[in-house]
Amino acid sequence: MSIEHDRTPPTISEVAEAAGVGRATVARTLGGYGSVSPRTRDRILAVARELGYRPNSLARSMTTGETRTLGVVLADVGNPFFVGVLRGLGEAARSAGYDVLVLSTDEDRNREAAAIDVLVGKQVDGIVLSPAAGRSDVVPHLDIVAKRAIPLVLLDRLVDTVEADAVVINNREASRQAVAALIARGHRRVGFVWGPVTNEPAADATDLRRIIDHALWSDGERLLGYLDALEEAGIPFDTSLVTHVLKHEPQATRAVLGMLALSDPPTAIFATETDALTGTLRAIRQRGLRCPDDISLIGFDDSSWASVMEPPISVVAQPVHQLGTLAAECLLARIAGSDSPASTHVLEANLIERQSVAEPSTLTR
Amino acid sequence: MSIEHDRTPPTISEVAEAAGVGRATVARTLGGYGSVSPRTRDRILAVARELGYRPNSLARSMTTGETRTLGVVLADVGNPFFVGVLRGLGEAARSAGYDVLVLSTDEDRNREAAAIDVLVGKQVDGIVLSPAAGRSDVVPHLDIVAKRAIPLVLLDRLVDTVEADAVVINNREASRQAVAALIARGHRRVGFVWGPVTNEPAADATDLRRIIDHALWSDGERLLGYLDALEEAGIPFDTSLVTHVLKHEPQATRAVLGMLALSDPPTAIFATETDALTGTLRAIRQRGLRCPDDISLIGFDDSSWASVMEPPISVVAQPVHQLGTLAAECLLARIAGSDSPASTHVLEANLIERQSVAEPSTLTR
Numbered sequence: 001m002s003i004e005h006d007r008t009p010p011t012i013s014e015v016a017e018a019a020g021v022g023r024a025t026v027a028r029t030l031g032g033y034g035s036v037s038p039r040t041r042d043r044i045l046a047v048a049r050e051l052g053y054r055p056n057s058l059a060r061s062m063t064t065g066e067t068r069t070l071g072v073v074l075a076d077v078g079n080p081f082f083v084g085v086l087r088g089l090g091e092a093a094r095s096a097g098y099d100v101l102v103l104s105t106d107e108d109r110n111r112e113a114a115a116i117d118v119l120v121g122k123q124v125d126g127i128v129l130s131p132a133a134g135r136s137d138v139v140p141h142l143d144i145v146a147k148r149a150i151p152l153v154l155l156d157r158l159v160d161t162v163e164a165d166a167v168v169i170n171n172r173e174a175s176r177q178a179v180a181a182l183i184a185r186g187h188r189r190v191g192f193v194w195g196p197v198t199n200e201p202a203a204d205a206t207d208l209r210r211i212i213d214h215a216l217w218s219d220g221e222r223l224l225g226y227l228d229a230l231e232e233a234g235i236p237f238d239t240s241l242v243t244h245v246l247k248h249e250p251q252a253t254r255a256v257l258g259m260l261a262l263s264d265p266p267t268a269i270f271a272t273e274t275d276a277l278t279g280t281l282r283a284i285r286q287r288g289l290r291c292p293d294d295i296s297l298i299g300f301d302d303s304s305w306a307s308v309m310e311p312p313i314s315v316v317a318q319p320v321h322q323l324g325t326l327a328a329e330c331l332l333a334r335i336a337g338s339d340s341p342a343s344t345h346v347l348e349a350n351l352i353e354r355q356s357v358a359e360p361s362t363l364t365r
Numbered sequence: 366m367s368i369e370h371d372r373t374p375p376t377i378s379e380v381a382e383a384a385g386v387g388r389a390t391v392a393r394t395l396g397g398y399g400s401v402s403p404r405t406r407d408r409i410l411a412v413a414r415e416l417g418y419r420p421n422s423l424a425r426s427m428t429t430g431e432t433r434t435l436g437v438v439l440a441d442v443g444n445p446f447f448v449g450v451l452r453g454l455g456e457a458a459r460s461a462g463y464d465v466l467v468l469s470t471d472e473d474r475n476r477e478a479a480a481i482d483v484l485v486g487k488q489v490d491g492i493v494l495s496p497a498a499g500r501s502d503v504v505p506h507l508d509i510v511a512k513r514a515i516p517l518v519l520l521d522r523l524v525d526t527v528e529a530d531a532v533v534i535n536n537r538e539a540s541r542q543a544v545a546a547l548i549a550r551g552h553r554r555v556g557f558v559w560g561p562v563t564n565e566p567a568a569d570a571t572d573l574r575r576i577i578d579h580a581l582w583s584d585g586e587r588l589l590g591y592l593d594a595l596e597e598a599g600i601p602f603d604t605s606l607v608t609h610v611l612k613h614e615p616q617a618t619r620a621v622l623g624m625l626a627l628s629d630p631p632t633a634i635f636a637t638e639t640d641a642l643t644g645t646l647r648a649i650r651q652r653g654l655r656c657p658d659d660i661s662l663i664g665f666d667d668s669s670w671a672s673v674m675e676p677p678i679s680v681v682a683q684p685v686h687q688l689g690t691l692a693a694e695c696l697l698a699r700i701a702g703s704d705s706p707a708s709t710h711v712l713e714a715n716l717i718e719r720q721s722v723a724e725p726s727t728l729t730r
Contacts, residue, residue: 100468102469
């Protein structure tokens, strides 16, 4: 900690001399514009780094209009879904020569606004956002992004009021398929973990549809898919089988324990997030039930754990890597100047059937 | 996408007029210096945001010398360990008014160098780094950080050649305790997943100690703890019980399958990372073995999954949240001007005993 503060990086002339090339070549290399052979470029960068040169992002931005960084604002870096997306996104960005800055919001809209502020301040070339807003909410902190024409791609969730490219999955149909698979095995009492967060359970399916308007788009779509599957099978909606609690694992456990205590408990559960799945498993364990003998289970989002569990858990698997690469590609196309109309890319999730689903047991009820 | 590019944010005068305060108050508020009442500050920030004002990080940095952002360079954002650390770090940073920018390296030193470059370019006030370098390696890309006197805190791993504050756990002792717990139950053939990555297995314990010099500090310490426990119990080191493969889950599975195929296979396994644990579980499943009846197992790093597995898995749990908050606090203290000598903070990890350890079975061998 005794090293002195040094604010004098080498000049372009110093780098040029040390690398044995002309000043213009150094300027092109360090500025990231024009044409320089890869070999010469590597030598210049090595020499420049040795001399303590670091590109000043603002200075570079003034020359090229680019900082070659993408900002990514995610709801939860701990969710395996976002981890997978981030890997795909990072790979696509790096192969195009862009660095990725990540901020996490934990689904908090104030933190999302702060994160957008930071990325605008750091002059990123574009932003990928998984918004914390409900599907019909307004998002005032995105005004500055539109005003400055910073390319924006929505990830995982749509917001009606935001006109931007988006990359999502077919949540409604994927959810319908999973619930239909449970119904096809004979289940008519299917628990849904998680529904949108509300102060109290929805009174009925109509009330639920109203609530969905202000829920995260992806959550709402998954619930609509559940309703679709029930309707197809002529099963009436029972509000006591849909959770409405805060989305933390202990709340999932408590909500599922509540369902299991009903006089007519669910014989199967569809858990629509990783934390919902672990919370559900904890409730099943606490009640001493066995899966799938006593209760069937389908999760959402695959993970290494889901397939090494006893039994291995069936899940709706999202193409996480592809979601990430596609989001990066959409953003890079905008940065490169594409002015085609904003479009929504919908990828397909697939049900992976393992051993956590069986026919409902009548003996244990 | 039809909104015009607007490069003229409001002036301080415009914000002052709209907020009904003096220009100096606006300058103090937006510049982040001097004293402004919280109420006035909030009003000015709201008005400024409405008018499209965004702090320019470089301009603010020139005034205050701070950008109020911390950079965090992690080996793997997908590892539950780093997820937990990041939560603690983010909370501590935010409560001090700092934003956190995260970059992931996947243990790649070139990507780490690029990440440091980005953070230096973005003029973060300080950096937390979990270095990809081995314990006695040199890390030339940190020269610029020292030269510019950017506060740096190492997280999870020490590097002999880097003089900086560090926050780590007592890996060696935690590992010794876990292996000793297995030995105390009667195990004398204990597999270790993962050892340092090498082209071939270490010839003997001496060779292993040489290899450890260039391994990640944390990996090396865990292996030394394993050797300590063996030595205490008078059990000779057997190189075939320590993996030396790349650290990906499928490699763990393959390495454990190899151990289980030995004429004298391990009766217990200590898996020192989450991916090592899931890879080991997959190998156990593939061989049709039951845990703990046929083979005992202790993991490293706790997760929701580990405790809902059948059986619940014993693990060495790190104080992940505390590691994160402490790293942030150390960094913030340096940013605030602390010039005390660099110090290493060692937190304690604890063995959480669940149901994955039993006495070795002689019947199944």
